[in-house]
Amino acid sequence: MPAVHIHNTLTGELAELKPIAGAAGPATFYTCGPTVYDDAHIGNFRSFLNADILRRTIELTGTPVRHVMNITDVGHMTDDTNADGAGEDKMAVAGRRLLEAKKSGKIHADVAIDANDPMAIADFYANRFLEDARLLGLKVAIEAQGDPSLMPRPTKWIKQMLDMIKQLIDRGHAYVASDGAVYFNVKSFADYGKLSGNTLENLREGEGGRISAQHQAAKKNPGDFMLWKPDRHHVLKWDSPYGAGYPGWHLECSAMAAGLLGAEIDIHSGGEDNIFPHHECEIAQSRCAHNKPSFARVWFHTRHLIVEGEKMSKSKGNFFTARDLFAKGVTPAALRLEITRTHYRTNANFTMQGLADCQRMIDRWSRTADVLQVKIAAASGTPNSKSNPPLVASQSITAPENNASGISTNTNANHNAPTGPLEIALPRFTQALCEDLNMARAIAALNEAVAVEDNSACAHRELAALHKMNSVLGVLERNTQVANSGDADFEAKVNALIEVRAAARRNKDFAASDRARDELLSLGVQIKDGATGTTWTRTVRV
RNA sequence: GGCCGAGUACCCAAGUGGCCUAAGGGAACGGAUUGCAAAUCCGUGAUUCGUGGGUUCAAAUCCCACCUCGGCCUCCA
Structure with missing residues (x-):
């Protein structure tokens, strides 16, 4: 069996995968999963499914893989650095959006969910994510049905995060600042910036105005990032030695990866936008807390997906979630192939034409x-x-x-x-x-x-x-349409029309048979005459 | 502004110094099949690799400049 080689963001070179556990494995693999304050879009799924392809490739070569992917259920602030409440909890925003969706009929009004309960919102979207993920064949989501620990939720790991903060403070890598928050001191970790290629100097220049002056002043270095934020007003908060509040968003992955896979792991993946700051900060926290020479040996990053040649955005109308496409008749198989068939380190161009191309290949x-x-x-x-x-x-x-x-x-x-x-x-x-x-x-x-x-x-x-x-x-x-099942009335109507057409053809009444076919087409149904009879699928309309 | 990636036929896309007069799929076109279609099967398809220079016996592949697109520079897959 050939060995798997993948590009390691950390070194910029191709790395041969040699599991820490030895040739027999398992290889340990952590993937940054979604934050469940909205439905995952196809760009999110490209990065998750590329991780899945990598995992399955390793398994194809005979090495078992232990793959963990988090589902982030802590809201975090829309502006994590702002203490005065100008930033808003993402789960609270999601709750409002959910209420609006119910009003406008986008989501059934009888969906039993309290939009004021952040955990209920997180559960709601987590379940929708898992549905989509399983349909798309994300193996870790399928495995997690039997072993939920493979898809951990940060709110269950607050204790481990606090342990990690204590360890970082004890080792001199973190400090409680004058604004009450705990920060990681980036100057205490010589390799900070190695993954992203960012130097501390460049970062200083690139502050970008997103960090409030008040908090910048409290930090020892401009690049220091938050580990714990005391905030009594936050929707979700936990007690801690630093006051009731919530953890910094980089911390969850470090804590869960260590707890479930070990202080050093083989592969860590995410979208390219995770490289900085998220993964850079994870490395700093994990290595300093555990005093290890490496955190993940190989970093695997998927480039972003663009749609019809343009950046995906809601205002351009080229923003798709997996369930949008399933509802239009796209098979999970075609979507899976379309968003994974382009090399993971180039910007893939998602097109409706490409989806049709993939469907043809899969059918063959x-x-x-x-x-x-x-x-x-x-x-x-x-x-x-x-x-x-x-x-x-x-x-x-x-x-x-x-x-x-x-x-x-x-x-x-x-x-x-x-x-x-x-x-x-x-x-x-x-x-x-x-x-x-x-x-x-x-x-x-x-x-x-x-x-x-x-x-x-x-x-x-x-x-x-x-x-x-x-x-x-x-x-x-x-390779089956999700949208087809469950509508018995529609199926009966389609089958009746197909029978009408068959009868007309037997009578050589071709005008009548063509009328039936046109009617089916107007219902969005494409028929195929095969050796064993006529089959149909919904036409994919966008 | 700084750093990084990419531009290959109508579309998606592989190839990163000679096996490239450029893989694979789709569309289109021609043929078979069909009452006619759809589906299916067979065939055709870039002398050329964003633009302009350069290096080399040899470049899509290396170097320089320019143009275009994408990413990061403390929300983001």
């Missing part, structure tokens, strides 16, 4: 899987459970050596020699991903293999190879 892979399934069933003499007639003649199957479960009982001498195109493509696919997650080349390897006619006798081995590739791509199992 899916058909290949179906054909292989049918061949396997035919070879083993098992009747196809789906009652579909075989789509492809199975005369190429020469040896009844396989069973339907795909487990080989073959004892042929050339058992290990790849024979079919997918099996031959698998090492190229794996190699491409191991070279800094080259998705485009991996996908090309799969596409080329799918285009080759498979004359090999080993359908089950071909299918196994396809499933291996899909274990990273994660698309075959989620």
